[in-house]
Amino acid sequence: MSDQSESPALFAARVPIFPRRVSGRFRNLKWGLMIFTLGIYYLTPWIRWDRGPNLPDQAVxxxxxxxxxYFFWIEIWPHEFYFIAGLLIMAGLGxxxxxxxxxxxxxxxxxxxxVWTDLFMAVERWIEGDRNARIxxxxxxxxxxxxxxxxxxxxxxxxxxxxxxxxxVFYFADAPTLARDLVTGQAAPVxxxxxxxxxxxxxVLGGFMREQVCIYMCPWPRIQGAMVDPGTLTVGYRHWRGEPRGKGSPKRTQVAAEAIGGGEAQPRYGAALEREIAAPRLSRTGETLGDCVDCNACVAVCPMGIDIREGQQMECITCALCIDACDDVMARLGRPRGLIDYLALDDEPPIEPGKAVDVTELDWRPKPLWQHVFRLRTILYTVAWAGIGVALVVALFIRPExxxxxxxxxxxxxxxxxDGTIRNTYDVRLRNKHGEAREFHLALTADSTLRIELEGESDLTVTVPPNATELQRVYVSARPQDEAASQDRTEFRFWVEDLVNGERAFTDTIFNGRESFDERSGAAG
Amino acid sequence: MADNSDKRVDDVTGTETTGHVWDGIEELNTPLPRWWLWTFYATCVWGVIYVILFPAWPLVTGATEGVLGFSTRGQVAADIAAVDEARRDQMGTLASMELADLPDDPELQAFAQRAGASVFANNCSQCHGAGAAGVQAAGYPNLLDDDWLWGGTLEEIAHTVRHGIRNEADPEARWSEMPAFGDILVEEEIDALINHVRALGGLSHDAALAAAGDELFQDNCSSCHGIEGMGMTDLGAPNLTDAIWLYGGSEEEIEHTIRYSRFGVMPPWGERLREADVRAVSAYVHSLGGGVEAAPTN
Incomplete structure (x- = not known):
């Protein structure tokens, strides 16, 4: 926009990003996680799990x-959807x-x-070459x-x-069958x-949109901006150690180092200096420089195309590849690693960039790593997370058969x-979670004066098909002379017995007699 | 007044300003990504395609039809046709079979009861209620109990549904008519009859009046309601000795029935429903707790 009076551009074209190959511990960690997560995603539907006849043998x-x-040995029915809700809440808290x-x-x-963008970039690098070749x-x-x-x-x-x-799609149907149907063109259109x-x-998202998804489409960066605090470990640049950045003059630096002599140098930076003493780098004009040689390696490897040295940014996904890149450069320069590092902002020393400071004289020590991980916030989240987890597991085990x-x-x-008998009707749903049909016997509490009948059945036995719910209409009646016939409410209990394994369960409910009827609507005396 | 002459880079954010200044407030230039613009254009193009393909523009008496000829009404019709097609075999069997044999085929019976539930909800619940409990104040019978004016077997229920009650549209409709005794009997006689009927039903009554009503009952009522007041399903004459009162058992209601008679009407559903639907709704009503297995007993 050279012309000052020109209207500003309302839309910006995407600036292409060509991340350079990098190696190091975080890159290795990311490769490992990529194999792990993609492995879970692609292979899970193919795991078999024998549940017996009439039930699918797919683990998930x-x-x-x-x-x-179905999840391995767990089977969730729609009325147990709270397990899924619980898992989602756990995922959120996690x-x-x-x-x-x-x-x-x-x-x-x-x-x-x-993960998929990383995979696509690996393919891109393999076919088209590294950063410079791609540019x-x-x-x-x-x-x-x-x-x-x-x-x-x-x-x-x-x-x-x-x-x-x-x-x-394999998660939603029997994988081997669906795979065959997909190939032969017989699978469902959906x-x-x-x-x-x-x-x-x-x-499109992995090949072309990439960082645009994170920056413009995803709400998570904004939410996370509100969730991190200065005590959170994040990827950052040690400004006080790196600045002022510059190429430096090896000759002047060497002279200066010799001038200091053995062991006389003033420590310039924090944790690093406890291990070794480094002489200050000097520029050609003799100014003292920080550790950043301005090689731009951190920028070249960044998949988001940002410069981490500008501080915390919404665009940064903390993939830590810049740490690997910078550590590599520092190692070659004989400087301590960690100019770009996982750090907590409130841990950094109060040092003005470019000033020689003896950190041993500073009233400052970085907190140990565990103090950043185990804080009140994280402990509370862990307690809530584990509490829900334990509750779900308990609920799973006490789930009635x-x-x-x-x-x-x-x-x-x-x-x-x-004949004046008062009859109440109940919709009783019986679930059979087994792979074969089961017979259930319904009864009332033994001492009840109420009588029970099943619609369409001559006895009190209901047969429920395998892996299904059966709706059975049940009539409970009180003879005219019984107390329950005239009372408003009488509490009683339904008993159900699984005739295969003899297991019993009950449900309490109420019986409404004549008193519950509104006289105004014309009750017969 | 906004102009672009003050464009510069903002110190705090490092972002270029648009140069627009209002009362000293400058606007940062943070342009949208261009693909967002493309997405917007794509939605516009899709909008045009949609308008061409689907019904869209409202006109005076309708709307543009769209070249695909889609309509939600047509879709519903297609869905109904698909359901009818899927049920054709079962509905065909149901319509042609001997209705009394339905309980021998539990699967078809369950199908008929479920199909009948929706027929009932659409056609019958307006009078008999969604729960089929009837409306006593209006004389719409309760279909849940074991008392049937015209019989409670599957076939008797189906006949009632098919031809209706006391309607002149269908010559086979159930028909009976109780005389209005207000013109025939005098006040004292009606009073005695009320007490006699309440005595038959086991309700509180004046014993002297009830005894006096016995002869009146035998003379005027027993030809239909029976000597013992047990009613007659062939004539649709209610059993007066049970606990169920179609119009209520209070003295006022009984007096009204005796004095003016009652004339409950039900339309012939055979004209409106398919035979399979008539049978399905009969199976449903039969399953509501009062269905009679064999010949009517009361």
Whole structure:
């Protein structure tokens, strides 16, 4: 915008980012996590789990058509959806916990957008070369070679994307069957559509949108901005140690180092100096420089295209690749590592950049790592997280084998039969979670004067098909002379017995007699 | 007055300003990403495509139809047709079978009862209530109890549903008519009859009046309600000795019935419903707790 009177640009084109290859401990950690997370995603649907006849043998299966969720030995029915809600709350609290202790580790290591983008970048680097080769290729006019490289990259991305969408649908149906149907074109249209949509999103978001997703689409960076505090460990640049940055003059630096002589140098920076003494670097004009040689390695490796030395930024996903890049440079220069490092902002020494300070004289010591991880906040999150987890596990184990719900029919509350008997109706739902049909026997408390009958059954036995719920209408009646016939409410108990294993369960409910009837609507005397 | 002449880089944020200044407040220039603009254009293009493909513009008497010819009404019709198609076999069997044999086929019976529940909700619940408990004040019978004016077997219920009660549209409709005794009997006689009927039903009454009513009952009522007042389902004459009162058992209601008679009407549903639907709703009503297995007993 050279012309001052020109209108400002309202829209900005994406600035392409060409992250350089980097190696180091965080890069290795990210490779490991990528293999781990992608492995879980792609392989889980193929794990088999024998549940016996009539039940699926897929370890993890979301059976939408039959409304069942299978997870290894756990089977969740729709009425137990609170388990899923509990898991989601735990996932949320876990995210809060990790964010308050370790900043945006989710973004940097585990978020699908990060993992798939990382995978796509690895493919890109493998086909088109490293940063400089890719910049050249980007700037080069279209040629046969450029077309060949681009097409092979896109095809590889597409294959990964298809596999990604393909893996997703396997969670919702028997994987081997669905795989065969998909290949032979016999799978449901919704399966193909889901694969197509996820292929498209994976290809576009991982290949082209990349950091734009994090910066413009994802709400998490904003939420996390409010969740970190100065005590949170995050990726940062040690400003006081690095500044003023500059190339430095090896000759002058060497002279200065010799002038200091053995052991006379003043320690210049914190933790690093407890291990070794480094002489100050000097610029060509003789100014004292910090440790940053302004090599831009941290910028070149950044997948978000930012400069971490500008401080904490919303764009930073804390993938820590800049730490690896800077440590590499520091090692080659013989300087201590950690100019860019995982650090807590409130841990940094009160040192003005460029001033020689004896840190041993400062009233300052960095807190040990565990004090950043174990803080009141993180402990409270852990307690809440673990509390819900324990509650869910307990709920899982005390889940009754027999599941009966009783809903009293209240329209009408009772029926008068011709001999004056008062009858109440109940919708009783019996769930059979077993792989074979089961018989259940219904009864009332033994000393009850009430009588029980089942609609459409001559006895009190209900047969429930395998892995299903049976709705049974149950009539409970009181003879005219019984107390329950005239009272408003009489409490009683339904008993159900599994005739296969003899297990019993009960549900308490009430019986409405004539007193519950509003006289004004014309009750017969 | 805004102009662009003061464009500069803001010290605090390091962001270029647009140069717009209002009362000393400057605007930072943080442009949207260009792909966002493309997304906006894409939605505009999609909007145009949608308007061409689907019904969109409201006109005076309707709306543009769209080249795909889609309509939600048509979709509902297609859904209904699909459901009908899926149920065709079962509905066909239900319509043609011997209705009394339905309990021998539990699967078809369950199907009929569920189908009947929706037929009932659509067509019957307006009078008989969503819970089928009837409305005593209006004389709409309770279908949950074991008392049937016209019989409670599957076939008897189906006949009542198919032809209705006391309607002139269907010659096979259930028909009976109680005389209005207000013109026939005098006040004292009606009073005695009220007490006699209440005595039959086991309700509180004046014993002397009730005894006096016995002869009146035999002379005027027993031809339909029976000598013992047990009623007659062939004539739709209610049993007066049970605990169930179609219009209520209070003295006022009984007096009204004797004096003016009652004339409850039900339309013939055979005209409106398919035979399978008539049978399905009969199976549903039969399953509500009062269904009679064999011949009516009262």
């Amino acid at each position: 299966l979301v059976d939408l058509a039959n409304r069942r969720f 995210l809060f916990l990790f964010t308050s202790a370790l900043g945006r580790v989710w973004c940097g290591y585990a978020c699908p957008q990060t 050249r290729l980007h700037d080069a006019p279209w040629s046969a070679r450029k077309v060949r490289l681009r097409v092979s990259k896109w095809v590889t991305w597409l294959l990964i994307a298809v596999a990604t969408g393909g893996a997703w 399966a193909y559509m889901t694969i197509a949509i996820l292929t498209g999103t994976t290809f 027999i599941d009966m719900t009783v809903a009293k029919v209240r329209n009408p509350t009772f029926v008068t039969l011709s």
